[in-house]
Amino acid sequence: MGSHRFDRGWLIAVAVVTAIALLASSCGKSSGGDQATGDTQGAGAGKGIEAAEGSPVDGGSLVVGVTAETNGWNPAMAQWADAGSLVGSSVLEPLAAIGPDKGAKPWLADSWIANDTFDSWVIHLHPGVTFQDGEAFTADVVKKNIEFYLSGTLSKIALGPMIDGVEVVDPLTVQVNLKQPWGAFPSAWMMGSSYMMAPAMLDSTDNGRDHPIGTGPFTFDSWESGSSFKVKKNPTYWQAGLPHLDSIEFRVIPDETSRVAALTSGDVNMILTTRAADAKDLAATDTVVKDWTTENAFVMTNTSSTLKGERNPLANSHARRALAYATDREAVASLIGEGIEIPTSPWSTSSPWGMPDAQNGYVDFDLDKAKAEVAEYQKETGEATLTFTLSGLPGIDDIKVLQLVQSQWKEAGIEVNIETLEQTAYITKIATGDYQAAFFRNYGYADPDSNFSFWSSTTAKGAGTLSINFTQFSSPKLDEDVNTGRRSGYPNVRKEAYDDLVRQLNAATTNIWLYRTPYSIIADPQVHGFTTAREVGFGNFQPKTWLGQLWRAQS
Numbered sequence: 001m002g003s004h005r006f007d008r009g010w011l012i013a014v015a016v017v018t019a020i021a022l023l024a025s026s027c028g029k030s031s032g033g034d035q036a037t038g039d040t041q042g043a044g045a046g047k048g049i050e051a052a053e054g055s056p057v058d059g060g061s062l063v064v065g066v067t068a069e070t071n072g073w074n075p076a077m078a079q080w081a082d083a084g085s086l087v088g089s090s091v092l093e094p095l096a097a098i099g100p101d102k103g104a105k106p107w108l109a110d111s112w113i114a115n116d117t118f119d120s121w122v123i124h125l126h127p128g129v130t131f132q133d134g135e136a137f138t139a140d141v142v143k144k145n146i147e148f149y150l151s152g153t154l155s156k157i158a159l160g161p162m163i164d165g166v167e168v169v170d171p172l173t174v175q176v177n178l179k180q181p182w183g184a185f186p187s188a189w190m191m192g193s194s195y196m197m198a199p200a201m202l203d204s205t206d207n208g209r210d211h212p213i214g215t216g217p218f219t220f221d222s223w224e225s226g227s228s229f230k231v232k233k234n235p236t237y238w239q240a241g242l243p244h245l246d247s248i249e250f251r252v253i254p255d256e257t258s259r260v261a262a263l264t265s266g267d268v269n270m271i272l273t274t275r276a277a278d279a280k281d282l283a284a285t286d287t288v289v290k291d292w293t294t295e296n297a298f299v300m301t302n303t304s305s306t307l308k309g310e311r312n313p314l315a316n317s318h319a320r321r322a323l324a325y326a327t328d329r330e331a332v333a334s335l336i337g338e339g340i341e342i343p344t345s346p347w348s349t350s351s352p353w354g355m356p357d358a359q360n361g362y363v364d365f366d367l368d369k370a371k372a373e374v375a376e377y378q379k380e381t382g383e384a385t386l387t388f389t390l391s392g393l394p395g396i397d398d399i400k401v402l403q404l405v406q407s408q409w410k411e412a413g414i415e416v417n418i419e420t421l422e423q424t425a426y427i428t429k430i431a432t433g434d435y436q437a438a439f440f441r442n443y444g445y446a447d448p449d450s451n452f453s454f455w456s457s458t459t460a461k462g463a464g465t466l467s468i469n470f471t472q473f474s475s476p477k478l479d480e481d482v483n484t485g486r487r488s489g490y491p492n493v494r495k496e497a498y499d500d501l502v503r504q505l506n507a508a509t510t511n512i513w514l515y516r517t518p519y520s521i522i523a524d525p526q527v528h529g530f531t532t533a534r535e536v537g538f539g540n541f542q543p544k545t546w547l548g549q550l551w552r553a554q555s
Helices: 006-014 043-053 082-088 139-151 155-159 185-190 199-203 256-265 276-282 317-326 329-336 367-381 396-410 423-431 448-455 476-487 491-508 531-536
Strands: 061-066 096-098 104-106 109-114 120-125 163-170 173-178 218-224 228-233 247-252 270-273 287-291 296-301 386-392 414-420 437-442 511-516 519-523
Touching: 061 082, 061 256, 082 247, 082 270, 096 185, 104 109, 104 185, 109 185, 120 139, 120 185, 139 155, 139 163, 139 173, 139 199, 185 448, 218 247, 256 270, 256 276, 270 276, 276 287, 276 519, 296 317, 317 367, 317 386, 317 396, 317 414, 317 511, 329 396, 329 511, 367 386, 386 396, 386 423, 396 414, 396 437, 396 511, 423 437, 448 476, 448 491, 476 491
Parallel strands: 061 247, 061 270, 386 414, 386 437
Antiparallel strands: 096 104, 109 120, 120 173, 163 173, 218 228, 228 247, 270 519, 287 519, 296 437, 296 511
């Protein structure tokens, strides 16, 4: 089974600097502990590859089949989904990278430390780094980048309320002053969305949309929109011994069947896929790297009381609870494939933020209880039936999921009309709150603060207005939890707040959980260098700092 492409694309546009990342240091105040010992030269990563896959071989090229095109290569302006973050990471790099412990580790920044109130962070940069055009990577450049993100039409929605200003302390030190405490800053922004762009790129006519310039292991070569993005080895890359490959071509192949066929025929050497069947079918002949626990697929409900002047049935809590009881999630997961994880929370139970399913308050499949909730809905509203529209994309695999939940809900007496729209129309419908229920994917971030804008009342603007809180659900307690999770630098305090938040969301049944997306990278046996990808995961929109580690055995 496949799944839709668009939602992650638009999502990354509105949330590009909402913070897309993982847990920082043990108290959030500095890059001490494991983070302070991170190897910023990349040697540690190389040694790991040698131990797991043999000695890397330099040279050769790689052709990668990706799921979708990206509409530009400035991450503050374009819609970087999973494919965009993979491709763009070959050229651009973040201040911090994801470590094996899922925490922020040094990358372009060597260390960082907060003041006692977590509303100011001092960042020390790695020396000797240059952009691919030869310009030095300095504190002035970091300041320019952050100010560019603050000016973006969409990126400023997330960063504007947080960052007050940026000061250059010395050529390799920058101080970021905040409008409020942000204990999760290293994991929420430095590791998630802080792609650093060369001044020449930012100053160009299109701000680097067509020609990115970064510090990454590869330099931009060419881009044929809708077809191919090519990069070549960066001869002055700051990490000694990397990259191993001479070049990479990222080839856009949206159709799942065609992408697999390209791999099996040798037209491409590696693919990104979200079909569980691909991983199963190719396991015997190819290298399969899985990340099946990160991103969630679910039906998202709109809790607005009215839509275009008409009463919205899903504003009623009994209606939403009826959907949750009527959904046989195991049947949906079986439709997707074998070994699919079934969520009851934004985070897997194996995540530092997860909790046992029995403790988060989500309901189990129970048809009798679903019918009882429908009856309560009818009693409260006076409506003869619970009827609404479920929106989605027209892909064959998506429609199968839509039709399955439609049939399940019908057994409880719920009448559902399926509406499929092309991508642009669907994006508009979700963004402006002009929907009742929608098949969606989200929360593919290990640090909960990355989801702040999806849960805060400040971004629930109401139907007809651009809202990043797509469900429009909010409450004073929910705001208290998201603010505590954002401001505190102490993991235990944050964990308690997010546990409470999950119980609130599940009690309100704003999301009807279905399954976790089965992301896989599949490559021919000659391709190596996946140690870091296995450790940190890739089923998200975060920078892929391991691309320089890939190599091909020479036959």
